[in-house]
Amino acid sequence: MKSPLLSLPGAVPAEGADEGVAAHYxxxxxxxxxxxDGTGFVDxxxxxxxxxxxxxxxxxxxxxxxxxxxxxxxGEATEALILSAHGHIEHALYLVDDGTTVWAHVExxxxxxxxxxLESMKFFYRVEVADRTGDFAVVHLPAGSIAEVPEDVVxxxxxxxxxxxxxxxxxxxxxxxxxxAAGLLAYEALRVEHHRxxxxxxxxxxxxxxxxxxxxxAVHLQKGCYRGQETVARVQNLGKPPRRxxxxxxxxxxxxxxxxxxxxxxxxxxxxxxKIGFVTTSARHFELGPVALALVKRNVPVDARLLAGDTxxxxxxxxxx
Numbered sequence: 001m002k003s004p005l006l007s008l009p010g011a012v013p014a015e016g017a018d019e020g021v022a023a024h025y026x027x028x029x030x031x032x033x034x035x036x037d038g039t040g041f042v043d044x045x046x047x048x049x050x051x052x053x054x055x056x057x058x059x060x061x062x063x064x065x066x067x068x069x070x071x072x073x074x075g076e077a078t079e080a081l082i083l084s085a086h087g088h089i090e091h092a093l094y095l096v097d098d099g100t101t102v103w104a105h106v107e108x109x110x111x112x113x114x115x116x117x118l119e120s121m122k123f124f125y126r127v128e129v130a131d132r133t134g135d136f137a138v139v140h141l142p143a144g145s146i147a148e149v150p151e152d153v154v155x156x157x158x159x160x161x162x163x164x165x166x167x168x169x170x171x172x173x174x175x176x177x178x179x180x181a182a183g184l185l186a187y188e189a190l191r192v193e194h195h196r197x198x199x200x201x202x203x204x205x206x207x208x209x210x211x212x213x214x215x216x217x218a219v220h221l222q223k224g225c226y227r228g229q230e231t232v233a234r235v236q237n238l239g240k241p242p243r244r245x246x247x248x249x250x251x252x253x254x255x256x257x258x259x260x261x262x263x264x265x266x267x268x269x270x271x272x273x274x275k276i277g278f279v280t281t282s283a284r285h286f287e288l289g290p291v292a293l294a295l296v297k298r299n300v301p302v303d304a305r306l307l308a309g310d311t312x313x314x315x316x317x318x319x320x321x
Contacts, residue, residue, distance in 0.1 A: 020046035024183035029286040031182035038144025045137035048111030052102040054127035068220040074099040077156040087231025092199040096156040137168045189283040210241035244319035250290035251312040257282040258308040267305035
């Protein structure tokens with residue numbers, strides 16, 4: 001779904017998974033600084049929006065999600081995963097309940113598969129699931145923003161800012177009042193800085209929550225009764241995940257950032273050494289320079305110097321080995 005805000009001055013369209021919104025509006029670092037200072041907004045209107053209504057919505061979702069939501073207070077934000085039977089991550093949901101409806105935004109293009117799964121699990125529960133992507137656009141106000149939210153707009157407030165479920169018809173009016181707009185590249189650079197994983201970026205077909213630090217934030221360990229829970233409990237109590245998320249400081253002398261999927265090797269072994277991981281997301285940060293998130297094998301020493309392709313990289317621990 002193409003955003004009308006691509007018509008704003010300087011807008012350069014994003015590509016790939018984020019197609020449909022702006023990558024930037026002509027000045028990446030200015031846009032990052034604005035977000036870091038708590039000003040402006042980010043157009044996330046390409047993300048899927050799913051709404052769940054009905055008397056049983058919270059108790060029903062509690063049975064399906066990794067998060068404890070049966071008693072979720074109205075207005076309190078949370079995030080949750082849906083796992084496969086083997087504990088691999090299939091969906092990530094960013095949730096808030098407004099008292100009558102659970103609103104969730106999800107990765108672009110994943111809402112249809114998510115809704116199909118939810119519909120298959122309704123059974124006798126009093127719930128209705130709807131794709132509201134065509135009616136509502138997600139807009140992000142950064143942490144520290146003092147902007148007043150329009151009346152009757154559902155807000156999901158977190159430590160990183162506020163996600164608004166804005167009526168899509170009001171997106172251009174909102175932009176005129178709440179600008180300047182910042183693009184996805186600025187938003188993603190701050191996400192990488194804060195070590196926040198993203199479905200489809202830090203995940204592949206075999207990722208489990210422990211590898212990304214999603215235990216606690218998106219996975220509640222004191223609840224059961226969800227698909228994949230056995231794997232979560234087994235890894236938590238008896239073992240360690242095979243991989244772990246790390247934050248990388250990249251050599252700033254290189255012109256190009258290593259792309260997602262770039263293989264990681266130990267610097268001591270050189271570019272022909274054994275593969276020990278791969279880059280998941282890379283970004284140019286206005287203060288930190290070139291940075292990235294990556295997945296490495298659990299047994300890689302936390303102080304080891306790495307190579308991302310031909311680019312030197314120093315790691316910071318995100319998930320303990």
